[in-house]
Amino acid sequence: MTSALPLVAVGMLLLATGLIGFYGLRISRTTSDFFVASRTVQPVWNASAISGEYLSAGTFLGLSGLVLLSGAEAFWFPVGYAAGYLLVLLFVAGPLRRSGAYTIPDFVQARLDSLAARRVTSVLVLVIGWLYVVPQLHGAALVITTVAPVPPWVGSVGVAAVVSAVVAAGGMRSVTFVQAFQFWVKLTALAIPVVFLLVVLGGQDLALDPAQVFPPEAGPRSYDTYTTASLLLALLLGTIGLPHVLVRFYTSPDGVSARWTTVVVIGMISVFYMVSSTMGLVARVVAPDLAAPGVADTVALVLPARLVPGLGGELLSALVIAGAFAAFLGTSSGLVVSLAGVVSQDLFGGTVRSFRWSAVACTLVPLAFALVTIPQGLVTSVGTVFVFAASALSPTILLGVWWRRLTARGAIAGMVVGSALCAGALLVTSALGPGDGLARSLLAQPAAWTIPLATATTVVVSLRDRRGPQPRTDRFLRRLHVPERAPER
Amino acid sequence: MSGPAFTGAVVGLVVGVFLTGALVLAWRLARGTRELGSDSERATFRTLHLASRAATHLRDGLEGDDVGRAARHLRALLGCDALAVVTADGVVALDGPATLRAEAERVGARTVGTGRRQVYGSREPSSGTSVQDAPLEAVGAPVLAGGAVAGAVVAFATRVRPPLVRATGEVAQWCAAQLELGELEASRTALAQAELRALRAQISPHFIYNSLGAIASFISTDPERARDLVLDFADFTRYSFRGRGDFTTLADELHSIHSYVELERARFGDRLTVTLQIAPESLSTVIPFLSVQPLVENAVRHGLEPREAGGTIVISARDEGTQTEITVEDDGVGMSPERLRALLASGSRATNVGLRNVDTRVRQLYGDQHALEIETNEGAGTLVRMRVPKSQPQHETEVSRP
Numbered sequence: 018m019t020s021a022l023p024l025v026a027v028g029m030l031l032l033a034t035g036l037i038g039f040y041g042l043r044i045s046r047t048t049s050d051f052f053v054a055s056r057t058v059q060p061v062w063n064a065s066a067i068s069g070e071y072l073s074a075g076t077f078l079g080l081s082g083l084v085l086l087s088g089a090e091a092f093w094f095p096v097g098y099a100a101g102y103l104l105v106l107l108f109v110a111g112p113l114r115r116s117g118a119y120t121i122p123d124f125v126q127a128r129l130d131s132l133a134a135r136r137v138t139s140v141l142v143l144v145i146g147w148l149y150v151v152p153q154l155h156g157a158a159l160v161i162t163t164v165a166p167v168p169p170w171v172g173s174v175g176v177a178a179v180v181s182a183v184v185a186a187g188g189m190r191s192v193t194f195v196q197a198f199q200f201w202v203k204l205t206a207l208a209i210p211v212v213f214l215l216v217v218l219g220g221q222d223l224a225l226d227p228a229q230v231f232p233p234e235a236g237p238r239s240y241d242t243y244t245t246a247s248l249l250l251a252l253l254l255g256t257i258g259l260p261h262v263l264v265r266f267y268t269s270p271d272g273v274s275a276r277w278t279t280v281v282v283i284g285m286i287s288v289f290y291m292v293s294s295t296m297g298l299v300a301r302v303v304a305p306d307l308a309a310p311g312v313a314d315t316v317a318l319v320l321p322a323r324l325v326p327g328l329g330g331e332l333l334s335a336l337v338i339a340g341a342f343a344a345f346l347g348t349s350s351g352l353v354v355s356l357a358g359v360v361s362q363d364l365f366g367g368t369v370r371s372f373r374w375s376a377v378a379c380t381l382v383p384l385a386f387a388l389v390t391i392p393q394g395l396v397t398s399v400g401t402v403f404v405f406a407a408s409a410l411s412p413t414i415l416l417g418v419w420w421r422r423l424t425a426r427g428a429i430a431g432m433v434v435g436s437a438l439c440a441g442a443l444l445v446t447s448a449l450g451p452g453d454g455l456a457r458s459l460l461a462q463p464a465a466w467t468i469p470l471a472t473a474t475t476v477v478v479s480l481r482d483r484r485g486p487q488p489r490t491d492r493f494l495r496r497l498h499v500p501e502r503a504p505e506r
Numbered sequence: 507m508s509g510p511a512f513t514g515a516v517v518g519l520v521v522g523v524f525l526t527g528a529l530v531l532a533w534r535l536a537r538g539t540r541e542l543g544s545d546s547e548r549a550t551f552r553t554l555h556l557a558s559r560a561a562t563h564l565r566d567g568l569e570g571d572d573v574g575r576a577a578r579h580l581r582a583l584l585g586c587d588a589l590a591v592v593t594a595d596g597v598v599a600l601d602g603p604a605t606l607r608a609e610a611e612r613v614g615a616r617t618v619g620t621g622r623r624q625v626y627g628s629r630e631p632s633s634g635t636s637v638q639d640a641p642l643e644a645v646g647a648p649v650l651a652g653g654a655v656a657g658a659v660v661a662f663a664t665r666v667r668p669p670l671v672r673a674t675g676e677v678a679q680w681c682a683a684q685l686e687l688g689e690l691e692a693s694r695t696a697l698a699q700a701e702l703r704a705l706r707a708q709i710s711p712h713f714i715y716n717s718l719g720a721i722a723s724f725i726s727t728d729p730e731r732a733r734d735l736v737l738d739f740a741d742f743t744r745y746s747f748r749g750r751g752d753f754t755t756l757a758d759e760l761h762s763i764h765s766y767v768e769l770e771r772a773r774f775g776d777r778l779t780v781t782l783q784i785a786p787e788s789l790s791t792v793i794p795f796l797s798v799q800p801l802v803e804n805a806v807r808h809g810l811e812p813r814e815a816g817g818t819i820v821i822s823a824r825d826e827g828t829q830t831e832i833t834v835e836d837d838g839v840g841m842s843p844e845r846l847r848a849l850l851a852s853g854s855r856a857t858n859v860g861l862r863n864v865d866t867r868v869r870q871l872y873g874d875q876h877a878l879e880i881e882t883n884e885g886a887g888t889l890v891r892m893r894v895p896k897s898q899p900q901h902e903t904e905v906s907r908p
Binding site: 268362 | 517755825831896900
């Protein structure tokens with residue numbers, strides 16, 4: 018695995034990304050091209066961009082690793098990730114697009130007319146974003162050690178450097194097409210090897226034991242009901258609170274197209290999860306020796322070379338590595354752009370210069386976290402971010418869209434309670450280490466009680482708030498919920 | 507479930523937040539004890555603080571929702587037992603026991619009616635009642651704003667002494683000043699809106715005349731083209747004269763610019779080339795209605811028209827984090843920076859109206875840091891740059907996409 022092929026693949030990926038980023042503008046030389054150049058982004062492209070940003074290292078490498086480790090119970094993660102977009106589609110995609118807000122803090126400020134609520138939201142968005150970038154950098158460290166004999170920090174630092182340089186240098190001139198391209202890279206980088214593996218395995222006569230793939234004791238039915246329900250709740254609601262999702266919807270011309278975009282996103286990420294899970298299942302049959310924590314996440318990188326000998330295997334590995342880098346770069350740069358936007362707007366009045374400095378700062382913080390912590394299961398660390406986002410931000414966003422009486426004080430109380438409880442529970446869990454029992458389950462998967470508590474706090478404080486909802490609430494809500502005029506002509 | 511990754515991250519964050527908080531607190535304390543000041547200085551600080559707190563709640567007028575909170579601060583300011591704000595319609599805010607409402611209304615109505623200060627002493631408490639149950643004495647002072655009595659401030663105390671009477675009068679006067687300030691603010695906003703509306707659509711008569719002339723010249727030679735031009739003219743005027751909406755999206759504005767450019771090209775022929783470089787994510791940005799088209803028109807009229815050979819206009823839009831940057835560049839004659847400064851500063855309505863108009867509007871809407879940036883010099887062409895924030899939840903657009 019020390020050949021130059023992976024380097025070439027990553028180099029080609031970076032080159033293609035750069036080319037699309039810098040020449041992805043639609044340019045018209047004659048006036049007859051005017052309409053082409055000024056046509057808004059089609060839902061399919063925007064959906065590819067959203068999926069490209071959403072499918073992080075956590076799912077690209079981590080999902081197959083988790084399936085390899087724990088079998089069918091790992092399927093709850095892709096189910097939750099994909100279904101999260103169903104809630105986005107049903108409850109927030111259209112209204113948030115119509116709100117005209119660009120980031121979640123923008124939305125909260127416009128909805129509640131409160132600078133304090135905006136500040137609290139900004140802090141939470143920053144925390145969520147940073148926590149989300151950390152697993153990306155861990156993934157990069159993991160890949161680099163698999164590919165070359167270098168220390169793991171090289172990968173994290175490398176990806177962080179590329180991301181902050183690209184974002185700070187004025188960024189991609191056309192982020193949508195870059196992210197869309199990276200989605201297709203990720204999908205093909207997993208789909209082609211999986212097809213090859215299935216073809217190779219199809220020729221052999223394998224004695225397949227279903228119990229090996231779906232061990233009864235680890236099946237969904239025997240999986241602790243509370244833990245599963247709580248995790249699913251977090252994954253479902255967490256997507257709404259992710260900082261880089263709303264930003265992409267801004268590209269859609271109106272609420273209707275934002276909804277269509279979401280529908281396409283659900284289809285695209287479902288296909289991806291199917292491919293990724295298949296990889297894990299194949300590994301469970303042919304490479305059970307990799308099923309150890311910390312190693313399992315490399316299965317997508319190692320498996321092709323194992324099963325397809327010679328140049329073919331190396332090419333496939335190189336493809337997967339390029340896909341993995343697309344995952345790190347896509348998700349991290351999307352997150353860093355959103356976070357830098359929040360920081361520059363809240364602290365420096367949103368100038369272009371401050372945006373660049375913020376971008377660098379927003380990469381350094383998670384890089385520091387990533388360097389002092391040890392990579393564990395990628396899927397679970399991404400899952401933890403979802404738990405936190407679902408407890409801290411999702412109640413406020415959902416109530417902000419759907420409940421008239423929400424007040425700034427209620428929102429602030431809910432966000433503080435939700436994030437504090439969730440962070441506390443997770444900290445206690447990691448301090449105590451692994452263990453069993455109902456109390457431990459409650460602490461390890463806090464979403465099922467933190468989300469209701471945060472929501473209840475928001476509602477109670479809002480109702481008891483003597484100031485009542487801000488005066489322009491009705492007007493703003495009408496704008497969120499009344500569809501745009503039907504297209505003419 | 508959660509790995510050490512998360513632990514490390516959260517521990518680091520919590521420790522950081524605590525440290526920052528502790529530092530800020532310590533600093534505040536250190537500064538606070540040093541600069542607390544003498545008793546009279548502190549009394550001044552307290553008074554000013556209460557007054558500024560109350561002021562923000564009075565800006566919406568005595569009919570506003572916040573008057574209740576203003577009353578609370580005013581009571582603290584006067585140090586009286588209860589305080590009511592009364593208008594001709596009755597009590598609008600009462601800070602104190604609800605049993606005083608009738609009394610407050612009576613005193614207030616009398617004060618508003620006479621327009622003069624009223625003091626009501628209590629009758630001697632009848633023999634059976636204790637001191638606490640004794641009726642409070644009241645003083646009412648009129649709020650005279652804009653030459654008319656807007657309402658009255660009524661203060662209650664167990665014993666109304668002359669200082670309280672005088673202070674109540676002062677507070678009422680101060681309230682009047684705040685109300686007048688609020689009205690000033692409101693009329694300033696109204697003026698700005700009126701100005702925006704007046705600035706909005708200014709199709710130049712020259713353009714209409716020239717376009718119709720160009721169309722006329724094609725009617726016999728190239729009827730097909732003449733027909734297209736008439737449609738472009740119709741599209742352009744419909745967009746420019748549309749009734750509602752002060753905002754539009756960049757995509758809509760570009761459609762209108764297309765019609766405009768077609769009409770200009772009918773006159774210029776091949777001498778005018780227009781190139782677009784548009785990042786697709788910038789198309790949904792909300793921009794002030796007719797804010798890019800005047801820039802293009804300016805480039806045509808003042809950059810390219812004076813030149814024999816014509817030239818090229820490049821319209822580009824790109825993503826800049828939380829903003830969208832729109833530039834219009836031409837390789838025409840340009841102008842000296844001094845002349846440009848004079849044009850933008852002067853109130854002359856003869857030339858470059860469009861440029862100044864757009865500059866005024868974006869300044870009013872987004873603040874001075876979003877003013878147009880213009881790079882130009884004699885013979886070096888002109889580049890006009892406009893930065894618009896992407897997030898504009900308060901600005902609604904008319905959706906009119908085909």
